[in-house]
Amino acid sequence: MLRFLLLLLCPLVLHAHQIAEIAITLEIEGDTAVCTAEVDAAYMLPEFQGDEDEEPKDLVWLRQQGPEGWAKISEATRTFWKDCLKLEADGKELDWSLDIPELKEASPPFMTEGEPEELPMIEAVIRATLPEGVHKLDAAWKEPFGVVLVVTVRKDAEAEVKPIVSGERMTLAERGDTDLAPVPRSIGDWIILGFHHILPLGVDHILFVLGLFLLAPKWRPLLQQTIIFTIAHSITLGMASLGWVDTSSDQASRWVEILIAASIAWVGIENLLVKELGKGRLALVGLFGLIHGLGFASVLSEWLPKDHPEQLAGALFGFNVGVEVGQITVLLGAFALFGWWKDRFVWVKWTGSVLVGLAGLILVIERLMEVEILTFL
Structure with missing residues (x-):
């Protein structure tokens, strides 16, 4: 019985992580898909991933990293998202770029804004150019420690929140009468x-x-x-x-x-x-x-x-x-x-x-x- 319990709990041990989800907002602006991700700067670093015993970092930690540490975080963030997220237009993978504007500033906002004990959250902006006449925009998410990607898809007044489990592919937007619009979650998504x-x-x-x-x-x-x-x-x-x-x-x-x-x-x-x-x-x-x-x-x-x-x-x-x-x-x-x-x-x-x-x-x-x-x- 002990072996069976450990067998069932093994995936939980392997999927240990400091965070349960990452929030991202997708907005479709003409022929451009813009994703703004709210990320824990510490979790972007490989040494802090997959260890529940690691105490969550705070803004004090982020402030202490300085330009050299921020450059390391920026590079690690690009690597993380390239490894974990794929965007596809009508089944073809899209190239996209990632930028972290605040880490480029001489004095980033988090140096003076926010309480010291808050989590070290930063914004990562992902941009992808959509092919002309695209009918469907999909996302494939594969995160090694089981973090759920919670995507809010916005188009004008329409918005859909779509949690994507690691290892899953989901359609985020489909072409309606004129252009791409958010796709409601299906019963299968909820299952x-x-x-x-x-x-x-x-x-x-x-x-x-x-x-x-x-x-x-x-x-x-x-x-x-x-x-x-x-x-x-x-x-x-x-x-x-x-x-x-x-x-x-x-x-x-x-x-x-x-x-x-x-x-x-x-x-x-x-x-x-x-x-x-x-x-x-x-x-x-x-x-x-x-x-x-x-x-x-x-x-x-x-x-x-x-x-x-x-x-x-x-x-x-x-x-x-x-x-x-x-x-x-x-x-x-x-x-x-x-x-x-x-x-x-x-x-x-x-x-x-x-x-x-x-x-x-x-x-x-x-x-x-x-x-x-x-x-x-």
Whole structure:
């Protein structure tokens, strides 16, 4: 069981990073696509990528780098974006240039603007010339540590926010009656995001699903529980996206994360005290689903189409389908390794439940005390 848990958590270790996403705005101006990226200057340097133990840098750090350090950051930023981002017009890769205007100034704005403890954010401007009569503009994103690229595509009054998971290709704009316009996200885009939020990013949800498997390793009760869980978290996710529930504050988000950790600990410990699935467990799964939905909402509320309420139902449906597929994938892995143990499964149940319960308790302590005990949780 320990090996299986480590196997499932391995992608999370490999995808460790200081940041979860990079925001970029794409504006189409005639025959030019202009992308303005808000980047953490420290993350652009290879030595600070892929290490969760590395403390985030601040503006003080950026100010201390001086012209020589800024030149290094500028070159590293160009390399990062060339390696990670490809823009394609009708399937053909575009050449583009990158510029960081503020790093060229004798006295960059960040030397006097902003609080010292703020993150060292800088603007990188990417420009690409579009071929005449182009019908479709795509972006391919591949970031080695799983950072999500959140693209806001603007054209006049139209705007679409399109999160792109690492390794994914997405159409950003298509030609309408006259020129290129932002493309709304499809249900398929949301399914990919939902799946990605479970595998490899959702360590909380992986542990929770494993806890359910350990008590009742049979498909019918497990599907029943995961469906209840998905319906429950879709309710709170929808309420948050409509503004009926607000978890945007740091304090609210922190307590939601603590309760999610407590739900993992509860499931693991309860597995040691009960012999079979009962109605009480089903009710708890629904309750915990509501809490986990608030956790999803704190991350995804900014991605949901608030300006296009007609797209909300499709977004929630697709995202939750992706989550359900991710959960079933975790269960398939568990069945492949332990479904045939039969009489010896009691040892898997006890060992696995102790590990799940212990992981949940460690997460509670980490989030309650704001300390880090295990970096991969």
